[in-house]
Amino acid sequence: MINSVAQRPSRPQGRPRYKGKAPYVFLSPYVVLTAVFFAVPFFNAIMLAFYETNGPRSRAFVGLANFVFLFRDSTFRRALLNTTVFALVSVFLQLPLSMALALLLNAGAARVKGFFRLVFFSPNLVGQVLVGILFSVLFTPRYGLVNRGFQLVLHWGLETRWLSDPRFIMPAIVLASLWLWVGFNMIYFLAALQTVDKTLQEAARIDGANPWQIFWHVTLPSMRHVVVFVVIMSVIGSYQLFELPLTLLSESYGFGANDAGLTLITYLNYRAFRAGDLGLGSAVGWVVAVIIFFISLIQIRLGRVAEED
Amino acid sequence: MNILQMLLLALFVVYVGFRLLGRRRVASRFARWTLLTLGAVVVLAPFAWLLSAVFKDRSVLNEYIFLPPVGLWSEKTLNLNNFRELFKARPSLTGPVYFWEYVLNSTVYATCTTVFQIFFCSLGGYALAKYEFRGKKALTLFMLGSMMIPGVLLLAPLYKMVVDLGLVDSLAGLIIPGMVGTYGIFLFRQACLAVPNEMIDAARLDGCGEFGIYLRLVMPLVRPMAAAFCLVCFLGNWNAFFVPNVFLHSQDKLTLPVVLNLYLGEFRQDQGVFLAGTTLAMIPPAVLFFALQKEFISGLTSGAVKG
Numbered sequence: 001m002i003n004s005v006a007q008r009p010s011r012p013q014g015r016p017r018y019k020g021k022a023p024y025v026f027l028s029p030y031v032v033l034t035a036v037f038f039a040v041p042f043f044n045a046i047m048l049a050f051y052e053t054n055g056p057r058s059r060a061f062v063g064l065a066n067f068v069f070l071f072r073d074s075t076f077r078r079a080l081l082n083t084t085v086f087a088l089v090s091v092f093l094q095l096p097l098s099m100a101l102a103l104l105l106n107a108g109a110a111r112v113k114g115f116f117r118l119v120f121f122s123p124n125l126v127g128q129v130l131v132g133i134l135f136s137v138l139f140t141p142r143y144g145l146v147n148r149g150f151q152l153v154l155h156w157g158l159e160t161r162w163l164s165d166p167r168f169i170m171p172a173i174v175l176a177s178l179w180l181w182v183g184f185n186m187i188y189f190l191a192a193l194q195t196v197d198k199t200l201q202e203a204a205r206i207d208g209a210n211p212w213q214i215f216w217h218v219t220l221p222s223m224r225h226v227v228v229f230v231v232i233m234s235v236i237g238s239y240q241l242f243e244l245p246l247t248l249l250s251e252s253y254g255f256g257a258n259d260a261g262l263t264l265i266t267y268l269n270y271r272a273f274r275a276g277d278l279g280l281g282s283a284v285g286w287v288v289a290v291i292i293f294f295i296s297l298i299q300i301r302l303g304r305v306a307e308e309d
Numbered sequence: 310m311n312i313l314q315m316l317l318l319a320l321f322v323v324y325v326g327f328r329l330l331g332r333r334r335v336a337s338r339f340a341r342w343t344l345l346t347l348g349a350v351v352v353l354a355p356f357a358w359l360l361s362a363v364f365k366d367r368s369v370l371n372e373y374i375f376l377p378p379v380g381l382w383s384e385k386t387l388n389l390n391n392f393r394e395l396f397k398a399r400p401s402l403t404g405p406v407y408f409w410e411y412v413l414n415s416t417v418y419a420t421c422t423t424v425f426q427i428f429f430c431s432l433g434g435y436a437l438a439k440y441e442f443r444g445k446k447a448l449t450l451f452m453l454g455s456m457m458i459p460g461v462l463l464l465a466p467l468y469k470m471v472v473d474l475g476l477v478d479s480l481a482g483l484i485i486p487g488m489v490g491t492y493g494i495f496l497f498r499q500a501c502l503a504v505p506n507e508m509i510d511a512a513r514l515d516g517c518g519e520f521g522i523y524l525r526l527v528m529p530l531v532r533p534m535a536a537a538f539c540l541v542c543f544l545g546n547w548n549a550f551f552v553p554n555v556f557l558h559s560q561d562k563l564t565l566p567v568v569l570n571l572y573l574g575e576f577r578q579d580q581g582v583f584l585a586g587t588t589l590a591m592i593p594p595a596v597l598f599f600a601l602q603k604e605f606i607s608g609l610t611s612g613a614v615k616g
Binding site for chain 2: 018020024026029030031033036038041048105108117118120123126129130135140143148149152183187239240242250251265269281282285289293
């Protein structure tokens with residue numbers, strides 16, 4: 001083994017190379033399916049954004065007109081704004097909550113931990129559509145569980161029209177999304193917390209750091225990889241929010257009063273598959289893709305800067 | 310002041326009491342478990358509400374938050390009317406449709422996609438992990454790049470492709486494009502890297518064919534990953550809405566999430582019916598999750614925490 005490594009550094013395993021066709025055969029299902037259902041649609045997606053279409057069969061080249069239309073369309077700008085607000089809330093409200101739960105849970109005994117982890121994760125089994133359907137009833141004025149719960153604890157909100165008053169539509173979407181996703185991100189933070197070096201935290205404690213300082217200066221930096229990963233995933237997820245508002249606001253196809261619940265993908269779905277302009281839908285898809293790409297890029301950069309410190 | 314507020318206040322008083330007595334450790338422990346328990350109650354309350362709502366008669370649905378007091382339990386307050394209504398035949402353009410047809414559609418769609426995904430992804434992941442071949446680097450790069458493209462962008466052209474292939478409005482049109490995924494291939498590649506090369510070489514010397522090595526040696530070793538992936542994949546397809554909602558048109562071909570979304574409007578005056586359907590749709594994922602819970606959590610986080 002050692003000899004062969006020295007003689008042939010290009011093949012570190014130092015074992016006879018398999019020369020048959022097997023890997024090509026094994027990968028052929030992926031290659032064929034990806035070519036047909038990913039590569040071709042991808043190149044069509046590039047093209048389609050420059051066409052005006054009416055259903056899947058008729059099309060006319062319009063150049064950049066789709067993009068010009070989008071940025072002049074106040075409904076689209078509203079969707080962009082709503083989606084960005086939702087993404088910010090996810091990062092600055094949902095993730096801190098997930099982290100708090102993970103920290104609370106991390107100190108517990110293994111069996112208790114397993115139970116709470118299961119409970120907090122359980123809404124994810126259900127999926128956005130069923131959560132949306134369930135919460136569309138829970139938000140009923142006077143009778144809904146959410147309204148009654150707020151009334152019991154805070155003496156407020158029994159008559160709040162969560163899903164028809166434009167001021168409360170976004171908060172309602174956020175509440176439902178918190179119920180759905182806080183536990184999901186908690187799983188990642190919990191797994192990362194278990195890899196943090198306990199001796200570092202102990203050393204900081206002996207040096208007189210308070211729990212908050214230990215968390216901010218020791219624990220969080222040592223799990224920054226996972227934090228960056230989770231932030232990127234939840235921003236990407238937020239920009240693709242669609243099914244939750246669609247089912248919560250099913251009467252208006254997810255738009256909500258004054259478009260208060262309209263997201264980019266709801267807009268895409270409406271333009272492409274209800275109004276039948278696949279070209280305009282593709283253009284919206286490109287805008288979402290570019291936004292996601294740049295946000296991921298910025299976050300990976302920030303993650304690297306944090307690493308160098 | 311009601312009971313709930315009094316309880317919250319009492320918990321707070323106990324916490325402050327421990328602090329004042331100088332028992333800081335006990336106080337923080339008490340606070341920790343109290344907060345976790347309250348959180349769990351908030352998470353479980355909607356499920357409890359749903360489970361009691363589907364058995365309540367529509368006349369008392371809004372009268373009680375959860376179940377009526379035990380003394381009032383009777384056929385008039387608690388019954389199976391919601392489920393009876395749900396399973397009744399409903400007229401459509403293609404003739405009467407039963408709720409169990411949607412259950413069947415969802416089951417076929419989620420199961421077929423999951424089985425194909427596990428087979429094709431493990432095969433591809435194994436090839437990437439354990440073979441050197443021309444074009445491997447290029448393929449890996451392409452796969453990494455393709456994961457950056459959000460699925461929504463492809464939906465409109467994919468729809469066009471499925472129409473052109475004549476697969477629109479059929480379960481096949483949902484299953485075939487979803488039979489393989491880059492994410493799954495990477496997961497299996499990661500798991501296959503841990504299989505010792507010596508074992509593969511030994512099997513090859515003993516005259517085992519390449520497919521035999523994959524099937525009899527590698528697959529049993531990566532079973533935990535396969536279990537985790539099975540759950541992720543099944544959940545994703547069982548709950549999928551966007552693609553089935555666009556690709557399926559005929560009433561009798563729809564899947565559960567699509568139908569339940571339609572029922573939201575159809576049964577606006579009789580919410581118990583679509584809530585009953587929602588409850589039934591939650592059962593298969595829950596059963597699968599309890600069966601595969603351990604593998605699932607470790608599989609879900611393995612990519613993130615190691616990387």
